[in-house]
Amino acid sequence: MVKERARILVVGGGYVGMYTALRLQRKLKRELARGDAEITVVTPDPYMTYQPFLPEAAAGALSPRHVVVPLRRVLEGCRVVIGEATAIDHARRTATISTLATGEEGTGGRQVAYDELVLAPGSVSRTLPIPGLAEHGIGFKTVEEAIGLRNHVLEQMDIASSTRDPAIRDAALTFVFVGGGYAGVEALGELEDMARYAARYYHNLRPEDMKWILVEASDRILPEVGEEMGRYTVTELRRRNIDVRLETRLESCADRVAVLSDGARFPTRTVVWTAGVKPHPVLAATDLPLNGRGRLKCTAELAVEGAAHAWAAGDAAAVPDVTAREQGRECAPNAQHALRQARVLGDNIAHSLRGEPLETYAHKYAGSVASLGLHKGVAQVYGRKLKGYPAWFMHRTYHLSRVPTFNRKARVAAEWALAGLFKREIVSLGSLEHPRAEFELAAGGKPSPDPPHNPKGSS
Numbered sequence: 001m002v003k004e005r006a007r008i009l010v011v012g013g014g015y016v017g018m019y020t021a022l023r024l025q026r027k028l029k030r031e032l033a034r035g036d037a038e039i040t041v042v043t044p045d046p047y048m049t050y051q052p053f054l055p056e057a058a059a060g061a062l063s064p065r066h067v068v069v070p071l072r073r074v075l076e077g078c079r080v081v082i083g084e085a086t087a088i089d090h091a092r093r094t095a096t097i098s099t100l101a102t103g104e105e106g107t108g109g110r111q112v113a114y115d116e117l118v119l120a121p122g123s124v125s126r127t128l129p130i131p132g133l134a135e136h137g138i139g140f141k142t143v144e145e146a147i148g149l150r151n152h153v154l155e156q157m158d159i160a161s162s163t164r165d166p167a168i169r170d171a172a173l174t175f176v177f178v179g180g181g182y183a184g185v186e187a188l189g190e191l192e193d194m195a196r197y198a199a200r201y202y203h204n205l206r207p208e209d210m211k212w213i214l215v216e217a218s219d220r221i222l223p224e225v226g227e228e229m230g231r232y233t234v235t236e237l238r239r240r241n242i243d244v245r246l247e248t249r250l251e252s253c254a255d256r257v258a259v260l261s262d263g264a265r266f267p268t269r270t271v272v273w274t275a276g277v278k279p280h281p282v283l284a285a286t287d288l289p290l291n292g293r294g295r296l297k298c299t300a301e302l303a304v305e306g307a308a309h310a311w312a313a314g315d316a317a318a319v320p321d322v323t324a325r326e327q328g329r330e331c332a333p334n335a336q337h338a339l340r341q342a343r344v345l346g347d348n349i350a351h352s353l354r355g356e357p358l359e360t361y362a363h364k365y366a367g368s369v370a371s372l373g374l375h376k377g378v379a380q381v382y383g384r385k386l387k388g389y390p391a392w393f394m395h396r397t398y399h400l401s402r403v404p405t406f407n408r409k410a411r412v413a414a415e416w417a418l419a420g421l422f423k424r425e426i427v428s429l430g431s432l433e434h435p436r437a438e439f440e441l442a443a444g445g446k447p448s449p450d451p452p453h454n455p456k457g458s459s
Contacts, residue, residue, distance in 0.1 A: 006353050009095060009114035010078075011042025011085045011282065011300065013071050013286065015338040016314035016345070018404070023346025025077040028353075032077045037353070039078040040099055040112070042085055046071055051145050052335065052399045053412070054183075058146040059190035060425045064410045069404045088286040090117060090310055091241045102270035116309050116349055119288075119296060120342075121280035123315040123333070127273065132254030137273040140187050147429075149272065153191055154428035156269055160209070161202045171267040174211040174278030176258045177251045179274035186234065186371050187274065191375035192242060200352055212242040215260060217249050217275070222378065224334075224368040229378045232387055235421040236372060250284055277333075280317055286431040291318045295333075302345045311349060313361075315340035323364040337363060339402065369395040 010021050012366035021041050031037035056062045072184065083099030086109050094110040096119070125139050138152065139145045153175065160172040175195075177188045196207040214221070214237065220230045221244070234244050245260065250271070252259040258266045272359040279294040288304050289297045295318040297305040302319060304310035308431050313319065315333040319341065331337045351358050369391060377392035379385070380409045386394060403409055 003167065005035070006031075006115045006351065007113065008037065008039045008116045008118065009112065010039065010041045010118040010120065011088075011095070012118075012120035012122055012280075012314075012316075013041055013048055013080070014044060014120065014122045014314070015048070016122075016342045017041060017043060017118070017167075017336055018048040018069065018071060018074065019342030020120060020313070020346045020349075021078050023343055024349060025075060027346060027350040029077070031353075039075075040081060040114075041071065041075060041078050042081045042083055042095075042112075043071065043084065044162035046080065046082055046086050048404065050399075050408075051141070052182075052404050053189040053403070054140065054143060054146040055068070055186040057143060058140075058150045059194040059373075061190070061374070061419055062243065062412060062415055064147050066408060066415060068161055069408060074405060085121070085282050086285060088119075088282070088288070089306055090119070091160055093117075093309075098126050098370070105380075116353070117311065118345065119283070119286075119304070119310070119312040119316050121282050121316055122277050122312050124280055125273065126276040126278040128275075130250055131252040132251075132256075133271070133273065136253050136256060136269075137271050140183050140272055140274050146187075149187070149191070150194070150435065151428045152196055152270065154426065157195065157202060157205060158428070159269075161205055166322050167267065170211075171269050173205075173209050173355075174213070174258075174268040175270045175272070176213045176215065176250075176253075176266060176268050177272045178215045179276065180214060180216030180218070180244075180246075181276070182222070182224070182273065182368075182370060184214065184216075184272070184274035184431060185222055185237075187272065187427060188212060189372035189376065190236070190374075193376075194424065194426070197424050201426060204330060208241065211266070212240075213258075213266060214242060214244045215248050215250055216244070216246050219247050221246070221443060222248060222368075222370055225370060225378050225380045226385065229380050229385055229387065233370075233372065233378050236376065236378075236387075277315065277407075283316055293318070300360045301360070302361055303348070303358075309352075311345055313345045314338040319361060322360060322362045331363075332365070335402075336366065336368075369398055371395045374388050376390060 012018050028037045043361040047070050050067050053067040057064050057067045058367050079287050083097050085095050085097050087096040097112050099110040099243050156172040160169045163169050177184050192212050199205045199207050218276050222230045222233050237244050249261040253271045258268050286309050296312040298317045298319045300320050300322050302313050319331045321329045322330045340363050344359050348358045371377045373387050375392050377395045379391035
């Protein structure tokens with residue numbers, strides 16, 4: 001039994017937030033039933049996105065609904081609040097929460113008191129002050145961005161197919177991806193595969209007409225799979241006529257022209273930015289200790305250093321890697337660690353409430369897998385290197401085992417099975433981004449060039 005009534009506030013509904021709340025929901029089942037414990041999850045979205053499936057969602061291999069997990073259905077014992085924490089005063093044990101209701105009321109954020117704090121807000125895209133990036137760049141971190149990018153690519157193929165202007169056609173069929181990590185390489189591989197397939201349905205487009213360019217500032221891509229597999233990935237992409245430019249930076253994309261540091265210039269209507277992430281801004285709005293990179297300083301038990309009753313894991317936390325040979329090394333901010341840290345974090349909060357000893361987080365990195373499109377991939381797992389179909393199959397098998405809930409596992413497996421029997425979908429639903437445009441025009445108004453702010457709905 002817990003020593004006293006505990007109000008637990010979980011900031012974030014991603015990997016760490018959802019899995020920690022799920023673990024606490026199980027560990028504190030009796031306390032929740034008696035009212036001795038209360039778990040509140042504050043998240044901007046009513047769902048958790050399984051990000052490794054975003055490239056397949058963008059390529060149409062998976063339905064967008066099946067790469068997200070509705071939090072209210074999974075966290076039945078928790079109170080889910082759709083909103084964002086804008087500031088945290090841990091000395092007073094209060095958090096300022098901004099919700100859809102506070103926006104409508106115009107009252108500003110409201111104060112929420114807590115006894116135990118779990119900070120798991122994740123990360124946001126790390127951008128640079130590059131001319132034109134804010135106006136023309138496309139991110140790839142959310143399911144909305146993934147589906148928007150799919151619609152955009154198919155829309156560019158429609159433009160190229162219907163124009164007689166060679167300059168417009170060339171710009172529409174040029175796709176620039178910035179960042180050679182998982183997100184960039186997998187998104188590029190899946191979308192190039194999809195566009196190559198879709199080209200057969202256009203009477204005047206061929207796969208060779210499209211230019212796919214990958215820009216990476218370092219001298220290698222996919223460092224997580226090792227140097228050898230990284231070189232193989234470059235060779236495989238170039239074999240597919242994808243222009244891989246290493247040790248190159250994007251200097252400008254103003255006026256729809258991508259200017260690279262090696263002097264190359266590409267008129268393009270598509271610049272996809274996947275060049276890294278940074279800690280969530282809410283961490284800077286707390287009185288908790290941060291390291292030089294803006295992440296929370298944590299102990300191996302996933303507690304925030306020098307701050308009792310504060311916990312963190314995932315992208316927001318700098319957790320020491322106790323399995324590393326080098327002193328001072330930290331766990332990489334990736335999904336492999338996040339999933340395992342969440343379990344230990346949930347257990348440790350329950351141990352702390354009951355006055356029991358805490359567990360130490362220790363996990364030796366197992367390796368990485370990456371998809372390069374249908375039936376293509378690379379992997380390095382426990383020192384073993386795989387490529388091609390075996391790596392692709394391992395990628396699907398691993399992530400199917402990791403996606404939360406049996407419901408989602410069954411739906412994803414069913415979609416993959418059906419995809420093997422039927423042709424790939426190549427429909428663009430770009431009108432979803434401007435759903436009221438046709439009605440506004442029919443009603444005598446002028447459709448706005450930008451979609452209105454669409455509040456997150458219920459799960």
